[in-house]
Amino acid sequence: MTDVRSQLEIDLVEDPAVDLLRVLFDYKELASSDISTLRESTTDALLTKRLEHQLKVLNPWIDGDGVRRAIGTITRVSSIDLMDANEQIYTALTYGTTQPHTASNGRRQDRSVHFFDFEDVARNKFEFTRQLTVKGPRQDIVPDIVVYVNGIPLVVIECKSPSLPDPIADAMRQFRRYEGREEFRGLGAPRLFEASQIAIALGRDVARYGTTSTPPRFWADWRDAYPLSSDGLASRLGRTVTPQDVLLSGMLAPANLLDLVRNFVVFETIDGKRIKKLARYQQFVAVGRAIERVRRASRPEKRSGVIHHTQGSGKSLTMVFLAIKLRRIPDTENPTLVIVTDRTELDGQITGQFRRAGFPNPVQAETGEHLRELLSGGAGTTVLTTVHKFHTAVPKRTSVISDASNIFVMVDEAHRTQYGALAARMRAGLPNAALIAFTGTPIDKKDRSTREVFGDYIHRYLIDQAVKDGATVPIYYEMRDARMRVSGPDIETKLRDAFPELSESELRDLKSGARLREKFAATPSRIMDICKDILEHYSTAIEPNGFKAQIVAVNRDVAVTYVESLRELGGPECALIMSSSNNDSARLQRHHVSKRDREAMVARFKRKEDPLKILVVCDMLLTGFDAPVEQVLYLDAPLKEHTLLQAIARVNRTADGKAFGLVVDYWGDNRRISEALEMFSEEDGVLSALRPSSEKAQLLESRHRAAMRLFDALDGSNEEACVMLLVSDDVRAKFELDYRRFAEAMDMVLPDPKALEDPFLSDLKWLTRIRAIAKRTFSAAEFDAKSYGHKVGILISEHLRSEGVEQLLKPTDILDPAFMKSVEQLHSDEAKAARIEHAIRQEIHTHRDENPAEYKSLWEDLEELIARRRLDRVSAASQLSRLEELSKHAAGVRRSESLASASGTSNAILPLIAFPSDLPSDVRTQVASLIARDLEEMTDVVDWQFKEDFQRQMRKKIKLHLRTICPGFEGIESSTSKIMDVARARFTK
DSSP states (O other): OHHHHHHHHIIIIIHHHHHIIIIIHOOEEEOHHHHHHHSSOTTOOSOHHHHHHHHHHHOTTOOHHHHHHHHHHHHSOOOSSHHHHHHHHHHHHHHOEEEEEEOTTSOEEEEEEOSSOSSOGGGSOEEEEESOOEEOSSOEEOOSEEEEETTEEEEEEEEOOTTSSOHHHHHHHHHHHHHTOGGGTTSSOTTHHHHOOEEEEEOSSOEEEEOTTOOGGGOBOOOOOTTSOHHHHHHHHTSOOOHHHHHHHHHHSHHHHHHHHHHSEEEEEETTEEEEEEOOHHHHHHHHHHHHHHHHOSSGGGGOEEEEEOTTSOHHHHHHHHHHHHHHOGGGOSOEEEEEESSHHHHHHHHHHHHHTTOSOEEEOOSHHHHHHHHTSOTTOEEEEEGGGHHHHSOSTTOOSOOOSOEEEEEETTTTTTTSHHHHHHHHHSTTOEEEEEESSOOOOSSOOHHHHHOSEEEEEOHHHHHHHTSSOOEEEEEEEEEEEEOSSOHHHHHHHHOTTOOHHHHHHHHHHTTHHHHHHTOHHHHHHHHHHHHHHIIIIIGGGTOEEEEEESSHHHHHHHHHHHHHTTOSEEEEEOOOOTTOOHHHHTTOOOHHHHHHHHHHHHSTTSSEEEEEESSTTSSSOOOTTEEEEEEESOOOHHHHHHHHGGGOOOOTTOOOEEEEEOSOOHHHHHHHHHHHHSOOOOSTTSOOHHHHHHHHHHHHHHHHGGGTTSOTTOHHHHHHTTOSHHHHHHHHHHHHHHHHHHHHHTTSGGGGSTTHHHHHHHHHHHHHHHHHHHSOOOOOGGGGHHHHHHHHHHHEEEEEEEEEEEEEETTSHHHHHHHHHTTHHHHHHHHHHHHHHHHHHHHTTTSHHHHHHHHHHHHHHHHHHHTTOSOHHHHHHHHHHHHHHHHHHHHTOOTTOHHHHHHHHGGGSOOOTTSOHHHHHHHHHHHHHHHHHHTTSTTGGGOHHHHHHHHHHHHHHHHHHSTTOTTHHHHHHHHHHHHHHHHOO
16 A cells, blocks of 8 residues: 555656756756766755855855855854754845855955845756655655755645545655654654745645744645746646645745745744744735736836735735835835834834844834824835824924835834824825735725725735634624513603603613613623623533633723622633723723833733633724634624624634634624624725715815805914804804804815815814814703713612523624624514615715705614614514615615706705795795706706806805895805705716
């Protein structure tokens, strides 16, 4: 059987591998006799004579002594172990070694000796040999294929028959023997691996790679033949492509091999142990495509783009690899690199990653002034900062820090902060920088678009591919619910009795404003039952495997209750990680700890052997927290979309013995997980619906002028006089509309630095202040539900009882197609109602400006129904029936009018005109029809909505109709403003 397997190994694995190297990439095969000639003895892995020749080719100035000294730097290494020797030799191979040299004029000077020509690949010698014997201290080793570049053994390949039960496991075991590790200590020939950079295990249908001393779980697939496409590779091979072909093509194409060795290897010290990391294929391809875009861009702004790599797949290390490559390629001319995060914790983590990887001289900006100083210091600096420091680094639009084009800004988790004023300041300060966005979650498909701001995708690596590759573990999702019941009298009656001073409308505000869902969630009996459930689940399903847990609570008070309940129940050691404030209650302050103590607890949690087993959090450690030891997330908070995806990704990191991560959701709203996962499955739509930037700028200017016109005759510094202009309800209503439209335009333009130009930002701040003063001066005091919140919470706690926890959805892989179906079937009436509710909201959001009165009524009906449902006053079935009626009504509104018809317009504007009460209905209809007819005729002009003079004529005509029918009409300004809004919504082309 051994002979049969050996022949299958040769025929199906080894022969196709060497054929690919020889035919596809022109590697030369060295016979045994060649090897004997080129190396000094069987104990040597290096082909000394080949290296001597290549050193002279690559360094024509070098003499014989220099050649011998250069070879000695990689053959006579003083080291403590194999990893230490490998790192020393790697440094020499990639950076070169310095040797003394006497020039022709007799002057002595040091020069660098290069072992490879990384810029001109063709000047290097690519060869391989089969069945190379290397003599070890006690045994010989005979790897199947060794790949040499310039006589240096860079790659060792072990082939295994596809008929073996687990060919890759057999190959990895053989590599341990070759290196003399673990159970084979002292039996290998580690000298071969002192210079080797890549170890490859082939089994035709399976193929994986590692590097020096890589543990089994970190051996990885290589699934992209970049820059070759799959079809291109198949065409060149003339046969069906196997995983083995893809790996060899992607890693050992001569240019790729030298690129990997030079730019995609890092050494890090983790938990006191030195380890070597080699890039995964998604990191290599993403960096390669980013560099392609930089080199080929016709204009500086075309260099930007988005890299979307799912959480846990090595995004931070991808940033390091890209920084290394940008620093080395001549095209970027010694660039300035800026790494931007949105949180102090992430800034520290990214800085740590760069420093651990040995990246030269990364500097962490301490303040905005320090950031400006660092970026003003010329090319070649690497700066790490939070986006918030740009506020002081770029105090105004004209405060350019540098207009150099060789500045590259890498933004981590770009979807969170890259659309506002801070991001605009960053762009204003670095106007010609290339912006590369990194995100671990899908791009928002709503009003904000990462792709609109940064450009199109550079590379995508999605969650299902990461699981398939073993870069992350699959995530299972389970839903549980703490059953609650009201004890004693009806709670609504109790609320009325407790607050007799409140009106019906104020009581409604109280029920919606006091965050009743959080009050229900905070009930001590509910949390106690959940804690019992958690401890039973953790002790039986998670703790025996040596893994840990995180609990996410809805707020800090609830988080405290969780910690106190876990301790009361005698659970494993737990810790509370939360922010703190001087204004916290005495109960919260008892749990305050210093930042240093928080960091110490997190460090303890990450250590598998430490007895700290459970972390309880509210909003901390939900993003950028990498703890492979965490296997389960107990979720009791209404996290949504990006935040939910980032939270559940806490459990997807790989670890020995960890087959999956688990999310146990106690919040009980199945829509959240469905909506979040739909973000993964949906493709981004085209951006044609987005306004071009020039149009947005015109809109900003127009709306700014409209908002400021009211105050033209006054000195803006006299705020009291400006506020008094708003004493009239009609004037104040028009001002509110103009203000909101201006603010909306600012929001649309950001983060374009255009929004920072004078006077837009300063005027918006001034208008905001005037608006706030006017609101306090002229508006009745608003009802504040927060002041009643504590008493409401006590009432709820007194009248709610938990009846234990039940499992609503068994653990299911979130990537399983059956998962979405399971979630949809859960409370099917609610799920269907939620979809209809979402559709109605979308209809109202899209078309409300075209017919404000009709859609306002529809909106009010919808909100009333949802509010009643939240208070359990209508059943799910009744809610579904009523929602279907509202859906038909919404469709009827759309069918009943043609958007381009005057009759539809007249019906839309009729309810907006505040006619005198005694005006006959037929006269009202006539006025609305005349106005609608004129609007339809006038809006045939192209881009009328951007022409302020033309809009002035339209308003004049509207007022003429209103004054003709209603002399002395007081609501003329307010009505005209509302009618113009309808015109913009209905007739904008």
